[in-house]
Amino acid sequence: MTGFAHILDVEDARRAARRRLPRGLFEFIDRGTEDEVSLAGNRAKLDAVKLAPSVLVDVTQRSAAAEIFGMTQPSPLIVAPTAVAGLVWHDGEIALAQAAAKAGIPFCVSTQSNTPIERIAQESGARLWFQLYVWKNRARTLTLIDRAAKAGAEALVLTVDTAVGPVREYNVRNGFGIPLKPSLRAGIDVALHPRWTCDVMLRALLTSGVPTYAHYPDEFRTPLGRAALSTEVDLAPDVTWDDVRLLRQRWKGKFILKGILTVADARTALEHGVDGIVVSNHGARNLDAAPGPTDVLPAIVAAVGDKMEVLADSGVRRGADVARFVALGAKGVMIGRATLYGVAIGGADGAGRVLDILHQQLSATMGMLGAQRLSDIRLA
């Protein structure tokens, strides 16, 4: 990891990723939605969570180990599902999974990954979860989750906060969208970032061709530069609790809903036999008027926390943020952009460096708090 010794925190990785990636791609990863009120809000709300230090505690043997769904892991982190990580680094999803495997934590594969789950499993040896966006064609959706189960995914993560496409004007201004459209602005952007162009785009063109959504059925799988061939694999805007019931029947492993922000929905999830939820506003990328997960997490944990696994994400940039979510009751914490910045600057090593930093920062925070275990972390 010495190649990344100069990266001292997530913000260093972010700045380096901003230099490396074309602006359209960097902003797609980095920014929020609409007026980006919730993006700033997630940060401000996390910063406002204060932790209670217990002094004169021997913290020599402290451990950040977490038990999530009965499995012990060295930290409460999970690498979040992020679409098109393969545009950020060649085989970016494999690199993220390799970093997760090294850190001993699960990697959640996105439906919109550029690399198929089978290859990620084979080439990383990571513990995998599979994130699902429901397609209009439900039969094809069920075939997709069967495929994820066969590839060894331990958990199915149904994302429930993306009923419609988000409004992100900056993508339009940058000419960034799927399908990728050639434009003068995009062309200049790419030309100004030759390392990315050679290491990612040219390499993809020379090996597997223009990246695709790897989980789409072969007959509909088009290069990201071309319009979809069918609406069958469009994301369904009519996903309801009936789909949760259907998926629960079909999926034998752990079943998680990602994007729950109310106590009522958490209770309904429980009634549908769901094993866990992620309290998340999708990293402030979807609904700009959404509450911060920190606002609602304590009430959700009080309502269902003893009956299902409650995880959280959105806005984590330091180990102290992980400690904050844990203090608010989260059993595990997903990391989205931070590891994407890492993978953008150095593949598995870069993402691994970010995971190491978060772990070290969490350990330092625990030391300061007099917390020997995660369960010792308390709100002030």
Ligand SMILES: Cc1cc2nc3c(=O)[nH]c(=O)nc-3n(C[C@H](O)[C@H](O)[C@H](O)COP(=O)(O)O)c2cc1C
């Ligand atoms: C570039 C990018 C792509 C994402 N794609 C997905 C996705 O395909 N499915 C999903 O459930 N969440 C997706 N997310 C949301 C993440 O899983 C996670 O909820 C969010 O990034 C957490 O916030 P953070 O980035 O501040 O850590 C994406 C996030 C980013 C930044």
